[in-house]
Amino acid sequence: MTILVTGATGNVGSQVVEHLVKRGADVRALVRDPSKAVFPAGVNVVQGDFLDIDSLRNAMSGVSTLFLLNAVVPDEFTQALVALNVARSAGIERIVYVSVIHADIYVNVPHFAGKFGVERMIEQMDFKATILRPAYFIQNDLMIKDAITGYGVYSMPVGDKGLAMIDVRDIAEIAALELLRREQAAQPLPLSRINLVGPDTLTGTDIAAIWSDVLARPISYGGGDTAAFEQNLKQFMPPWMAYDMRLMGERFLTDGMLPEAGDVERLTTLLGRPLRSYRAFASETAAAA
Template identity: 55%
Template sequence: MTILVAGSTGLVGGNIVEHLAGKGGEVLALTRAPEHAELPEGIVPVKGDISDIGAMRSALKGVDTLFLLVPNVLGEHTYVLQALSVAREIGIKGIVYLSVFRAEDYVDVPHFSSKYSAEQMIEQVDLPATILRPAYFIQNDAWQKEPLLSQGVYAMPIGNQGISMVDARDIGEAAALELLRRERSHDSLPSETYTLVGPDVIDGETACSIWAEVLGRPIRYGGDDLNGFETCLKSVAPEWMAYDMRLMMRRYQQDGAIAVSADIARLTELLGRPLRSYRDFAAASAAEWGGH
């Protein structure tokens, strides 16, 4: 039994390997710098990069099940299709692929469109895969610490339509469960798709209300200014990425990203417990930030 986790040192991948540690079999963590990887005991680092076909072919030798996360990079569309093709060539028994909620609708957002292309490939060539479609990560709002504490502002321009934000820890656990289910099966299993969401719908004003409660101070919404959002992001990220994020926020403002009750119920059943809420994250963050 061998599982390879691509993206093993990131937010989601780190949660996955934590859940897989000690569950039996061999778990390999794909990383560009094995010597620096901080992994749970028993997880084996493997040198490789999702953009390197030769490295992927080498890393996938002897692997039965693959977790595939391709980050938001300029070559994402090419890299994900190549990785899926290499996995297909070796006859992989199972794949768990991290896509995004509403990928088929937000086709004007580059990283959504790339992920939807991967979903289409999985369907058309009949790969044995579980597609996980997470909404906006709750943990993205850790970046709000400075404006919340210094200015009393929630500055993420998510609009007023609402998003069923999901905790990255729930994503990691769901991915680990699906990896183990596919790995432990004698044969390849049929395709599955899970929408990964949280139990609440969060918009700008709701987020402000929650932060005001947990921080014990007034918090106002910074508004829907996408020009300012893009300009701010360009100071810390490449221009193409800042524009990609602007396009995503524009769609959130226009259309929202709200889950149906069946999605929430299905994920709750998979995890066997209630889903983590935005309020849980905010309360824990407020406690952590208390002395700062």
């Protein structure tokens, strides 16, 4: 019984691999370049790519449970659909898929809409899956660390509706627990969705106040200008991705990213501990600077 982890060298996937190995799972990791992959002993590393069908078939051969994580790329939707079709041909029923919270609401945001399409395919193909729907990753704010510490401005377009930000480390641990739950079940378990949220729902002003406390100097919130946000992002990401992120930010401002009743309690029970907070992240980041 083997669990295949895709996106295995990324921030989430690499931690999923570590959690699975610690818990004694038989893990196979799909990577583009094995020479750059560093995993715990015992991990079976296979080279492949979502658009290299033969390599994908090889990677999925003999696999019982699949962790499907697709990067935000122009052909993300195609990559996911190819992976699901190859998985079905390989006889894989048990899947944990990383989608995004409110994928069915942020319908104009390309990478949200793509993930919602993948969710629909999972349902239509009758996979026995857990669909993880994470909110905004706390660690995304590392992108603007210099703006916070150097210029005293928190510039993410969070707005005043609030985001239920979650720590990447919690996402990875929950994903590993769900993979093991499905892998170890005597029969494939029915489809379920889990919103992955943090313990607090924070506005832009709330987050600036946290940074002010942590850094012991005033940090202001300046994230309402999504056009400026897009221009800043274009300095280090492709224009299409910067625009995608701008559209997401505009939905933050109008809709927020709010948990549903019981989400925090469900995750706390699943982990057996409290969720990591944004304040803890800010304190760790400041201490490491």
